[in-house]
Every structure is written in structure tokens, then in C-alpha cells.
Amino acid sequence: MDYYVSNPRFYVAVDCIIFGFRKDSLKLLLLKRNFEPAMGKWSLMGGFVQEGESVHMAAVRVLRELTGLDNVFLDQVHAYGETERDPGSRVISVSYYALINISEYDEQLVKEHNAFWVDIHELPELIFDHGQMVTNALKKLRQKAAIRPIGLNLLPDEFSLTQLQSLYEAIYDEKLDKRNFRKKIASLSAIRKTGNIDKTTSKKGAALYCFDKTEYSEADRFDIIDYE
Amino acid sequence: MDYYVSNPRFYVAVDCIIFGFRKDSLKLLLLKRNFEPAMGKWSLMGGFVQEGESVHMAAVRVLRELTGLDNVFLDQVHAYGETERDPGSRVISVSYYALINISEYDEQLVKEHNAFWVDIHELPELIFDHGQMVTNALKKLRQKAAIRPIGLNLLPDEFSLTQLQSLYEAIYDEKLDKRNFRKKIASLSAIRKTGNIDKTTSKKGAALYCFDKTEYSEADRFDIIDYE
DNA sequence: TCAAAAGTGTTAAGTTTACACCCATGA
């Protein structure tokens, strides 16, 4: 159609900020690039949008290629469109953050990609505008975790309240009061005791909890932008 | 470069959700399309990203083409990347909302584009996914207006507290208590009395206020995502 | 028996909400 063809076309990429939670802190899964461009430098996992593939599905694919995981929590953050952001060529990139249960990814695939879990407090310099992408993804994660129980995607299906508190402390990078935290969780119907006990972290044993999906409509997961 | 050329390229567009405020309600500047595709239907103002132009600058340009305004408040909302979202061709679109002082746009340009201010409560059906774009832009505007004084972009430089309250009532579509509202504004250092009086809306006259930029760092305007 | 993590309530401070009348002025 005439209307379209007079316009230029661009490479469109997705870049994923992949969060995991281990040893009381947030980690990002980063690539130590053994390929061009920017070989030897650190970067986010990314890839180009393909014909017949939506931008969102490209992010899903890229994530699967690296972790072997499907059905991962993915949330779009921002489109980065500066002309010189990638010095190799004009590329417009859409960033997504992903929350994964760090004990479930495919280690073989991660190794093949030369990817490593890096503590959020010890991030190396990243290529292009990937540092900015991380900063903005963390802002959005913090925003959204304050109003939706998305943090649970970073934990196993059953978790203790101590684990959950430690997760929120890692997300917001601040200490929380144990009693106030538990009071708040108790007031949420979406998190309930499973009856199981975790004996691995203490002699007394900690009650395990799970996310109660019946209390939280699935539709919320597909809201693009949340406001409450 | 080999790395890039094996990948497809796409048309990338921007679409603008242009908010104005008049007669105590929010309006959107919409096009009644007298051009293809979707001639005769209502749509947002949009345009294609050009070579050598960042996505953000494309939004600035598109906005200028319609309103004659430069230096408008613009905030990116989301990238829409479904394969079939534009039935004419595969187009990836990045949406931005704009806040403009409705008394300052170029009426001639708006007329040439066959554009009209439509009350937010009386929106017509929009083409493609433009309705979804409006919904999401409003969500983001509400989120952001709650933590930053961006609403002021919709008002003249000097405004009464009654006007300001009416604006927030329009944004959140709910009545606010006059005394509580004024108490909150008084606690904000960023809004101060100018000393001028508006005699047009009442016999008594209303004190005019303005946004005090010295109390609010310009840098905030360039934050991509806000979290506090 | 003791070290280590789990679990548990109360009070003060701060914030938000609800609510109604007087003021100044131009017509």
C-alpha cells in the first residue's frame, strides 16, 4: 500500500531484564558476550523481532532460548528509540523484565549462552543503554510489586514468611519490620498457609504459604498498566 | 553487518493520546480520518518514525504537525507489537500521551487535519488498538499525576485552586473535598500564589497560583519511569 | 542446654476523611 511504503523500516529488538532471587538478594541473568557486536562485554539477553511474531512473543522466545522456561512472568517496560543507541545499526528496542524462580531454569542453555547470575549490587557496566534499561525495569518492578503480588514469581510455589519478607527487602533494598510485615500479609487473602512445614532453615520449622489464585483474578496478569 | 541483516525490519509508528482540559472535563484531540487507511473512522494522531529520527522525536514532530506546539509534556506509555494490529501492514507502534494547554494550540492546523476535541466520556470507537491505547494512557496519567505535578501542563501558567481541583476531579473522575484538597496543595511547596487575582469566575475573585519550578527539579521531567 | 530462626500485640504518630459556615463583591 502506498500509504506505508514511503516510510523507512527498522530492526526491532527485545531486551530482557531477568530477575531471580537467591541468598536474600536479587540477581540478574546477564550475558558475557562471546559474539559480536560488543564481544567480551556484558549485556542483557535480547533478540530481534521476527516476521509474524509479536513483540511480546519475541520476548517470550528470547527468554525461552536462554532459560528453557515458558510461562514466565513478563512485563513490558519501555521502548528505546534513540538513533545511535546501538552503534552497529539503527535498532529500536523494547525492554521487558522477567521474574523467574531461580531454581528452575535450564543450566545447560544458560552455560551455552555464557550467561551468569549477577547480584544486583554488583552489576558490571553494560553495553549500549542496557544499564538504563535495568534501572527503569527495577523502578517498574518496585512500583508493580507494591500493588500486585508479582514478587511471588521469584519464589518456589511454597515459601515461608521469612523468605517472602527477605524477597521484599531485596526488591526495595531496605529492611522491613518483621511484625508489621506479617500483619500486612495476614490481611491479604491472596496468601494462605499450605499446612506444610519447612524444616531446612530452622530447628523449629517455618510454616509454608502459597499464593491463592482463587483470590486473585488471572485477568490482572494481562493488564498492561496497573492503576489502583 | 552480518549480525543485523538476517533480521526483518518493520515500520515503526508513534501514536499520541493528546489530553486537554476545558469546561471541567478532560478532552482528547482525535482525528476524523479523511485519508486512508480507515478513512472516515476516528483515530489518534500518529505518524511513522523516520530515518535519523528517534522515536521520541517522532512523537514530538507528530504533535507539532497537528498542534503547532513545541515543548509539550510527552510521556511514553507502551509499545504495541501485535502482528495484526494494523490490518494494512505490520506496524509496531509506540504510544505517548501529551498534556497541552488547550487554549494554545494552532486551530488552523487542527482544522486541516480534521481533528476535534472530544470529551473523554464521549469517545467514539477508535480504529485498530487505539481504544486500548487511550485506556492505558489514562491509567498512566492517573498514576503519574498522583506523584508529580504534571497536571499543571493542562492549565494556563496561572490558575485558581478551584480550577486545579476541577482538573484533578476530571483526571480521576471523582469529586474531591474542597478543604482537604486545599490543605494538600498548601503542603506542597511547588505551588505558590502569584499575587494576581482572577475576577472572571466570581465576584469575590480567586487568588491565582503558579508552579514554582525552583521547588521542582527539571530533571524529574526526563525520568522515564517514576517510582517513589 | 543453648543457639538459631519462628512467631506474636500494643501504643504512638501520622495521614486521611468527613463535614458546614462565613466572606467579598458585582449585578
Added chain:
DNA sequence: TCATGGGTGTAAACTTAACACTTTTGA
């Protein structure tokens, strides 16, 4: 003089923040 919008304070409800000791049990 009166109709119109501008302007003002207080008390109750609710939310958030601060704070320390007891319980359980495996080593």
C-alpha cells in the same frame, strides 16, 4: 440585598511505624 463562587478548621477513623520477648527443637 442577594446570589455566586472563594475561602477556612476540627475531630474521628484509619493506617503506618516503632518496638522486645517467648517458643520450638536439633545439635
